[in-house]
Amino acid sequence: MTQLRRIKRSVVKRAIYSVLIWLLSFLWFVPIFWMLTTSLKPTTVAVTENPPRWIPNPMTFENYAAVARAAGGINVGRSVWNSVIVAAIATVAGLLVAVPAAYALARLRFPGQRIIFWTYVAILAFPSVLFLVPNFFIINRLGLMNSFAALILPGLGGTFGVFMLRQYMLGIPRELEEAALIDGCSRLRILTRIVVPLIRPALVTLGIMTFLGSWNSFLWPLIVLTSSSKFTLPIALVRFSAGWGDPYRGIGASMAAAFISVAPVLVIFVAFHKYLMRGVSLGSIGK
Template sequence: MKAWWRIKKEIKTIIFSLVICVIGIIWFIPIFWMLSTSFKPTPVAVAEVKPQWIPKPFTIENYLTVWSPAGGISVANAFKNSVIVAIIATIAGLVVATPAAYALSRIEFPGQKLIFWAYVAILAFPGILFLVPNYFIIHSLNLMNTFSALILPGLGGTFGVFMLRQYMLGIPKELEEVAFIDGCSRLRFLITIAVPLIRPALVTLALMTFLGSWNSFLWPLLVLTTSDKFTLPIALVRFSAGWGDPYRGIGPTMAAAFISVAPVLLIFVLFHRYLLRGISLGGVVK
């Protein structure tokens, strides 16, 4: 009976693994097709009735076209803008969220629990509700069409503070008390002891912030007005719409799309365990 139970468990594991593999292959097919099409000469090869997964002939002309300004839209400049905005937004987000999470988790003050539950309540609202207030604030500060307009609203995000707070609650109080007895200040404790202990959570938050900034489309569309400030998602839309012949623009558009997706795929492959850990950790309220 016990042997049958083990065999049944192994069969379930094999079936589950096969299902996951099939789902992974289905998810990867559009990405592979996008990559394949980006190396096909246009407009003939991309318009073939019979799908050709391996491009013949093989060309990098589409990528050369992408990196040269087309119709006033420079994908290369937009790529640089996205990198700058995403990196600054990530660093600034960590600098703001870390001390806020420490205060909510380790310091007792009047209204502490009220502030924390207000943070939790804000998480229940969709981010699009804050679109109009943020727009009026940025407009009143004369920050339209600047990178600051893309970075500053994200610093008030509640998820990062909430996630780091949950992680900091796991730091033993005895460790904090011993540090204070030795003359350690709260700021020194945060920088030298707490931050190294919550490094996995910081890496997770950094990845999620970077990806959120990199993929953001609606907010940059509202606050950016000139092409030299465009980030990659906006430049990609404008670039794809600038071709008169749709078949002629498929190859370069696919090349631009892969350039946009490649950093996200690389980050997910290298750091997916941190992202999964952050998602699971963020669902636990202490």
């Protein structure tokens, strides 16, 4: 009887968890679906229809055409391309810096190693907004204002990425590296041929997080960018919505531009969600 009760409790718990997950998924999906349907409605219908209709009838793509022809004075298409360039370079460069840094903290022994590591841990406790002023002065002194480099350089070697990869690397058996050292492999070859393939889930996770963080960044680009030709998508969305003057007049086009910004995030999450979950769960385990 005791075992039967445990089975029943387990089934009930799973059922409750499933209901909660589906409920949260529904609450998360509804605003995105409403954004999509509103972007496919004529502007007059989107604003005046009462009660609002979930399925657009008639359906139109005029709002996406308005985004494509830079209505409101903001070229959203160019801003999408700018965001893709910045996010892609920031992701690749961030991984190239974080991997060797994490390996050095996880495996090498050198003076000040523990101080550097605990400094990284301490930095994680501070909100990123505290670093806006020093980053601004550094970028300004380097003459990189209003450039893509100003968006990419401050994020290289992010503390969270180095910390996560280090914790992941600590779970790799040292015997693999010791055997490679006996065979004459250099540290660089061990890193590229043994360590990197074993931490692939963590690399994918960190790559996704870095890409999405750069893609959604608003405050820092707003500070360092002054030219509309360099605007990334979050800034362009705000300027695009404000460029209509009357918010009701441009609500359909604004929803279309917002859905364009959300679509890549949805595609990335659906395509890599297994790596994302696996990397987060395993990367948090270290010796």
